[in-house]
Amino acid sequence: MSTSDDNEGLQYWVRWQVPVCALIIAAPAVVAVKFIKKLKAEPLDHTDFWTPCWKNLNPFWLLLYRAFAFVCMAWVLREVVAWTGAFSFYFYTQWTFALVMFYFALGTIVSVYGCLLSSKKPPPGKVKGPVKLKSQHAQEEIEQKVRFWGYVMQITYQTCAGAVMQTDIVFWCLLVPFLLGEQFHLTPLIGFLHSLNAIFLLLDTALNNLAFPWSGFAYFAVWSCVYVSFQWILHACCFTWWPYPFLELRTPWAPLWYFICTIFIHLVFTLNYAYDESNKCV
Incomplete structure (x- = not known):
């Protein structure tokens, strides 16, 4: 769809809605980044990243589950990309889906390292002298790597939680009931997407031993604001079509839509944690 208004060029970006919406985009991102910097890192044992919360469940089963989830999601994403090409990543849903897939890929790798550490750990009293010191040093190095990537995995996990909630709730509760048949058709592939x-992430939540403080939604706020900024850059450079109607800046209602879809959602989660858990901040 192309009209004379679509080709306004620079004139599109000098309207009053642009600086107002830009402030609405930047505000939650700045608040979230400052909040993240002030957070006190929770001390976690490196085993929390790969051991299940169920004590009687072997970590190997969590490894298998994460690998299975990654393979299934990789297949779905491959089918989507084969169907629509690189244009698939024009949408927030595909961004979120790829992020969840990255979480399971990282979780699988960390689980592999964890299972290897567990299997190679010598029984107490069996190793002595320099060999024992060398073995401990090598194990500490591996544990440091596992701990680093485990924290990356946890941040990704916390970001995914908010993004998945937003995409799936909007899709199933708003788009499907009101726009199905008019603007899109529900296919098995779209349903899987x-x-x-959400299904894989909820099951992983039921199995894993990761902490989930409310502060994790601050990462979600940054993630969503990065996506909106990405859309603005694309629209300014080459695209004349917005993937979501509320991103359109031409309408006088744009600031209201941006406020509802960014600040309100993000601050509800972030400020809720700040109110209840402020004693954990430095």
Whole structure:
């Protein structure tokens, strides 16, 4: 769809809605970044990243589950990309789906390292002298790497939680009931794209031993603001079509839509944690 208004060029970006919406985009991102910097890192044992919360469950089963989830999501994403090409990543849903897939890929690798550490750990009293010191040093190095990537995995996990909630709730509660048949058709592939992310993440939550403080939604706020900024850059450079109607800046209602879809959602989660857990901040 192309009209004379679509080709306004620079004139599109000098309207009053642009600086107002830009402030609405930047505000939650700045607040979230400052909040993240002030957070006190929770001390976690490196085993928390790969051991299940169920004590009687072997970590190997968590490894298998994460690998299975990654393979399934990789197949779905491959089918979506084969169907629509690189244009697939024009949408927030595909961003979120790829992020969840990255979480399971990282989780699989960390689980592999964890299972290897567990299997190679010598029984107490069996190793003595220099060999024992060398073995401990090598194990500490591996544990440091596992701990670093485990924290990356945890941040990704916390970001995914908010993003998945937003995409799937909007899709199943708003788009499907009101726009199905008018603007899109529900196919099995689209259904998988908007359900497997939540299903796999919820099951992993039921199995894993990761902490989930409310502060994790601050990462979600930054993630969403990065996506909106990405859309603005694309629209300024080459695209004349917005993937979501509320991103359109031409309408006088744009600031209201941006406020509802960014600041309100993000601050509800972030400030809720700040109110209840402020004693954990430095």
